[in-house]
Amino acid sequence: MSSQDRIWTAGLLVIGDEILSGRTHDKNIAQIASWLQVQGIRLTEARVVSDNMDAIVAAVNALRASYDYLFTTGGIGPTHDDITVDAVAQALGVPVVVHPEARAILEDYYADKPGGLTEARLRMARVPEGASLIPNRMSAAPGIKWGNVHIMAGVPTITAQMLDALTGTLEGGKVLLSETLGSWVAESEVAQILRRIEKAHEAIQIGSYPFFREGRTGANFVIRSTDAEVLRTASQELAEALEAAGYPCTMGGI
Amino acid sequence: MSSQDRIWTAGLLVIGDEILSGRTHDKNIAQIASWLQVQGIRLTEARVVSDNMDAIVAAVNALRASYDYLFTTGGIGPTHDDITVDAVAQALGVPVVVHPEARAILEDYYADKPGGLTEARLRMARVPEGASLIPNRMSAAPGIKWGNVHIMAGVPTITAQMLDALTGTLEGGKVLLSETLGSWVAESEVAQILRRIEKAHEAIQIGSYPFFREGRTGANFVIRSTDAEVLRTASQELAEALEAAGYPCTMGGI
Numbered sequence: 001m002s003s004q005d006r007i008w009t010a011g012l013l014v015i016g017d018e019i020l021s022g023r024t025h026d027k028n029i030a031q032i033a034s035w036l037q038v039q040g041i042r043l044t045e046a047r048v049v050s051d052n053m054d055a056i057v058a059a060v061n062a063l064r065a066s067y068d069y070l071f072t073t074g075g076i077g078p079t080h081d082d083i084t085v086d087a088v089a090q091a092l093g094v095p096v097v098v099h100p101e102a103r104a105i106l107e108d109y110y111a112d113k114p115g116g117l118t119e120a121r122l123r124m125a126r127v128p129e130g131a132s133l134i135p136n137r138m139s140a141a142p143g144i145k146w147g148n149v150h151i152m153a154g155v156p157t158i159t160a161q162m163l164d165a166l167t168g169t170l171e172g173g174k175v176l177l178s179e180t181l182g183s184w185v186a187e188s189e190v191a192q193i194l195r196r197i198e199k200a201h202e203a204i205q206i207g208s209y210p211f212f213r214e215g216r217t218g219a220n221f222v223i224r225s226t227d228a229e230v231l232r233t234a235s236q237e238l239a240e241a242l243e244a245a246g247y248p249c250t251m252g253g254i
Numbered sequence: 255m256s257s258q259d260r261i262w263t264a265g266l267l268v269i270g271d272e273i274l275s276g277r278t279h280d281k282n283i284a285q286i287a288s289w290l291q292v293q294g295i296r297l298t299e300a301r302v303v304s305d306n307m308d309a310i311v312a313a314v315n316a317l318r319a320s321y322d323y324l325f326t327t328g329g330i331g332p333t334h335d336d337i338t339v340d341a342v343a344q345a346l347g348v349p350v351v352v353h354p355e356a357r358a359i360l361e362d363y364y365a366d367k368p369g370g371l372t373e374a375r376l377r378m379a380r381v382p383e384g385a386s387l388i389p390n391r392m393s394a395a396p397g398i399k400w401g402n403v404h405i406m407a408g409v410p411t412i413t414a415q416m417l418d419a420l421t422g423t424l425e426g427g428k429v430l431l432s433e434t435l436g437s438w439v440a441e442s443e444v445a446q447i448l449r450r451i452e453k454a455h456e457a458i459q460i461g462s463y464p465f466f467r468e469g470r471t472g473a474n475f476v477i478r479s480t481d482a483e484v485l486r487t488a489s490q491e492l493a494e495a496l497e498a499a500g501y502p503c504t505m506g507g508i
Contacts, residue, residue, distance in 0.1 A: 016461075017459070017461050017478075018461055018463055018476065019283065019284075019287075019300075020283075020287055020296075020297045020298065020299075020300065021287055021288075021291065021297075021430075021432070021476075021478070022283075022284045022285070022286075022287030022288030022289075022290075022291060022297070023284075023432075023463075023476065024284070024463065025279075025281070025283075025284045026280065026283060026284075027279070029273065029274075029276075029279075029280060029302065030273075030276045030277075030278070030279045030280070031276070032276075033273075033274055033275055033276030034275075034276030035276075036276075037275065037276060042274075043274045043275075043276070044274065044303075044304065044309075045274075045301065045302065045303055045304075045309070046273075046274065046301065046302040047299065047300065047301045047302075048283065048299065048300040048301075049298075049299055050298065050299075051461070055298075055299070077441060077442070077462065077464060078441060078442035078445045079441050079442075079445045079448055079449070079462040080445065080448060080449040080452060080460075081459075081460070081461055081462060113440075114443070115442075115443060118442065118443075118445075119446075120442050120445030120446060121442045121445075123445075124442075138466075139466075155464060155465065155466070157466065176275075178275070178277075186367075187331060187332060187333050188331070188332035188333075188369075188372065188374050188375045188378075189368070189369060189372075191332045191333045191334065191372075191374030191375075191377075192373075192374060194333055194334055194335075195333070195334040198334060205271070205335075206334075206335070207270075207271050207272055207305070207335055208331065208333040208335060208336075209272050209277075209278065210331060210409060211409065212392075212393075212409070212411065222272065222275075222277065224271075224275070
């Protein structure tokens with residue numbers, strides 16, 4: 001089986017009390033999910049845990065064993081609550097070391113900044129032994145790659161830079177394509193139609209996402225397939241079936 | 255030990271391909287986390303899984319055993335991809351039954367709507383045997399409570415209604431209080447100060463959340479404690495230490 005024919009999977013571990021307290025809305029799940037789709041990799045599970053060593057270690061080991069790739073976000077800054085590197089190293093069973101290249105990057109970055117490369121800042125050069133670096137053009141402190149584990153920043157704009165650096169470097173399969181049809185209909189009105197169209201095509205999935213907007217009930221129906229031709233046919237059938245039932249729909253969603 | 259003195263915990267299971275595809279940004283983690291804090295319950299872990307029976311069953315059983323409460327969101331609508339009730343019932347080892355009260359609510363709600371109570375809509379009256387209902391004033395279809403498991407809607411505005419109905423009904427402990435100090439400083443500049451203040455007080459945690467905004471580097475420092483007096487003292491000490499280091503800060507964050 002070629003790499004194109006199998007499904008490549010990823011797990012994501014979001015680390016941080018700020019997400020679990022409700023203070024900060026996570027943006028990395030959606031950001032990494034979207035990026036993975038373009039790499040031909042499916043985000044299959046995401047977990048959010050607090051800044052707790054045991055919780056991180058357990059989740060890292062569960063997810064890196066279950067999926068082709070593991071991404072973590074958060075907890076790689078210079079402060080006392082940044083324990084991701086230590087936790088991942090413990091999960092991998094390797095010591096934490098200062099990466100010479102990361103140290104050089106930080107020395108350079110902080111050379112002309114007040115305080116220079118302090119002990120706290122040097123924490124950001126620590127990696128699980130054997131790791132390589134993921135460039136961060138925004139704020140110098142790099143992401144970290146060890147085997148199938150990818151340690152990314154918590155700040156979404158920095159994670160975006162790291163994802164950009166990784167683009168095209170991971171082995172993936174066929175890209176999952178999707179088409180969205182939106183209609184001003186209660187999804188319960190058309191549940192039988194959705195079920196029928198999905199059953200008629202082996203290689204598609206249809207998701208139904210209802211909403212209430214401007215005082216009206218609507219839904220977007222997302223058809224997904226790795227086969228562009230099958231996707232096109234199924235989307236057209238669904239659009240026609242909705243139209244015939246009295247619910248014209250908008251390609252691209254509403 | 256009274257219920258006030260122990261820490262009450264919750265896990266959250268977000269169910270839905272739309273979150274893992276990156277198409278929809280989850281809002282329920284933050285919403286439920288914030289609500290739980292006010293109930294004196296801490297969201298300790300969240301997981302996101304796809305609309306897959308085995309994945310949901312495994313996560314339900316892991317989380318309901320690990321925490322005092324489990325909340326699920328998503329997958330309780332009328333369409334073929336809504337399999338949460340079936341998956342939770344399988345995890346609990348009980349059959350799925352139609353709840354008479356839920357059926358009556360839906361009959362009433364759909365009495366004057368086109369199509370009436372169709373087979374698809376009746377799916378929303380199905381519950382794991384032995385469950386009670388969580389009222390939904392917005393769109394009739396109720397949430398479901400079975401032991402420590404709470405099955406909520408995926409649409410955040412409906413979940414909000416269900417949370418409102420549950421307010422004050424769950425046993426919890428002391429409410430975790432927080433104070434936020436914001437300063438235009440790179441967190442790496444003040445990492446030692448944060449560490450020192452946190453160590454000086456047993457009953458607090460300090461989180462450091464950096465950001466880049468308007469071309470400047472800043473951070474919010476969130477001090478958390480269940481003890482209002484300790485929180486006040488520690489926050490004041492941190493504010494003074496930051497000020498003394500040349501970084502005046504804004505109470506409430508920036």
